[in-house]
Amino acid sequence: MTDQRNTESARGAQLVGAPGRPADDKPAPQCTHWIGSERRHCKEVDGVRRFLPGFCCPLHTPSALQGKPEPQPGPGWPAYREEAK
Numbered sequence: 001m002t003d004q005r006n007t008e009s010a011r012g013a014q015l016v017g018a019p020g021r022p023a024d025d026k027p028a029p030q031c032t033h034w035i036g037s038e039r040r041h042c043k044e045v046d047g048v049r050r051f052l053p054g055f056c057c058p059l060h061t062p063s064a065l066q067g068k069p070e071p072q073p074g075p076g077w078p079a080y081r082e083e084a085k
């Protein structure tokens, strides 16, 4: 008796599926910021983006909560990596 597993098909099954964007059947993300003075979550849905703490509306991003300007998109680390070669 040998215990052979079909690892090929197991690997193939994991590759099935659309990479990148999540499926559209998920509920719209809401801002998860806790508004202490109102004792409720923000639950804003406009302009919500994902951050490390969770989903945040533009008013409650980590930068906004610290009173800092939002980081602007632009050239990042890969550009410097090219330069270093």
Ligand SMILES: [Zn+2]
Binding pocket: 031, 032, 033, 042, 043, 044, 056, 057, 058, 059, 060
């Ligand atoms: Zn919010």
